[in-house]
Amino acid sequence: MANQSNDPVQILSHIHSYAVTQSLVAACHLRLFDQLENEGVTAKQVADAVHSDFDGVRGLLNALVSMGYVQKMGDNTSTLYKNTPLASNFLVTTSAQSLYPYVMIQGQVSYPVQSNYKYAVQEGRPQVQRTFNQGTYFSDIITKDSKKAMGFFASMHSIARVFHCPVVLDNFNFSQYREACDLGSGSGTIGLALSQTYKDSMTVTIYDSPMAIEASMKFMPESSFPGNLTFTKGDMMRDSLPYCNLYVLSHVINMLSDERAAFLLKKVFATMVPGGAILLLETLLNDDMRGPQLAHMLSMGLLAFNGTRQRSGEEVQKLLEGQGFREVQVTRTGTLSDAILATKPLMP
Template structure:
């Protein structure tokens, strides 16, 4: 038999890979890792503690041991080191909020064929209608930014700049980290009014209330006011179609001072349209949930920036984990 990139076994593993994903999602939803980070427990003890069916819980625990997120010793279950660091609420590196957001997306992915055939989203927009959805999304964005911001910001020079606009900044995590690195910087987080409490709470945790403010509004419906010498746009453009992206970029150009810097942080497709994998998958995620959102290629973003009057456009050569990129441009 000739060798193939994919074989029956690997295709079946790809097909049922969501089973492992569902195990992780269920464990996060019932907060198993936080409980087992505090003490090792037998299945029946844990079932009594969280009010679960013993047999159902035993099966879940066995799967988590097989996945190597839990360990079992003398019939007691406890977290692996990785689970304790990233999946327990007691940890400052907790990723449970973004994982719960991923869980909320799963139902729509089961209807991907419908979205492909109709070109229409199959889930409701998540911008504020469901409080739990919004909370998981905002806190999940905070979790991810807490991991990535120190590494990314250390590679970006904002020396001499004084006023930063974090457009669509949600909980304000990026603005906070920019201000931590640059003591002379003042920042404004602009997002929907429903994000205000999350942003103010996050800013207060870092003691930056005097330097990071919040303005509520919708940058697709309202003109952003103020004057800034740097604007940060992190994972905003993929939620919109080209027409809306033009509105956003025009809005940014109107508040940037001459010589002002725009930084776009996005999942960027290659110009050949052949990947990378995560931006390609993320573009489908936008098809499922937005009327026109998508992942853009670098060439597409450069053209949109030129149309909005930006110049000196470049893809920054940064050492970043994952598949994100940062594009810089000036007015």
């Protein structure tokens, strides 16, 4: 049920939510959470360490207290600040689960693009050109700038680690599948996790564009590189796909129009061994399109960034069934990644 509050405070809260975003982005930009790890520190110590204005830093620290990322100890004359467990786990740059790269990309890329929503809605087109004066983010910006590319793939790696991998590993048992492909693998984090989880029974191919594959290799553990993991560089819309019985497409078809998504799914279906399965990770809209809010917000972001949108579970099911897939099973997680599993029948 969509929110039907009649309280004008809701409007205040929504219209100022950009300040929530920007406080978090500013804190990450300054690496404030790195300063607040371990023991409590004063605002002056933090300001000195990050070479910033004392009043500015104190204001931001107090804002972060109100947002639940920082805890404040002592009284107003001798105040110490320290991370909450949420910030320690997910915002300190060195944490194994750090979402720092994701926050940075949201601030540097998504936020400016989203400031052009009104044009995206009026024109029904992406706004990367209007925002950055360059065509598309993937083909025109990050291919030409390795630093931006690494930031983008680090961001994908961080959300895959925290949000996507647990959905794949905790909800499904893929031990019956011998050959898997992480198609449109981005940082390759899901493919790596599959190869580690099923190291004795499965070989995994990580498939993406040459640039993405080069970048993803930087996120692989050199010392314990799994022997059952291989990389394929290619264009999944044009080139042949690896012959597998499990394909994982995480946040790939939401980047495609219905026509292109159908084309890719048909191609996967044709290549797949009968009895094989496809797992899609998507942020699903409710079937009645009334929520969840996060999915709708991400859908608006997709429109402005890429000209596409998120789909409902029913819409994804139709897309899959239209290409021949059966036994479509939708698992809603309430997080960034919902899961849709479907199979290719043994008999046509």
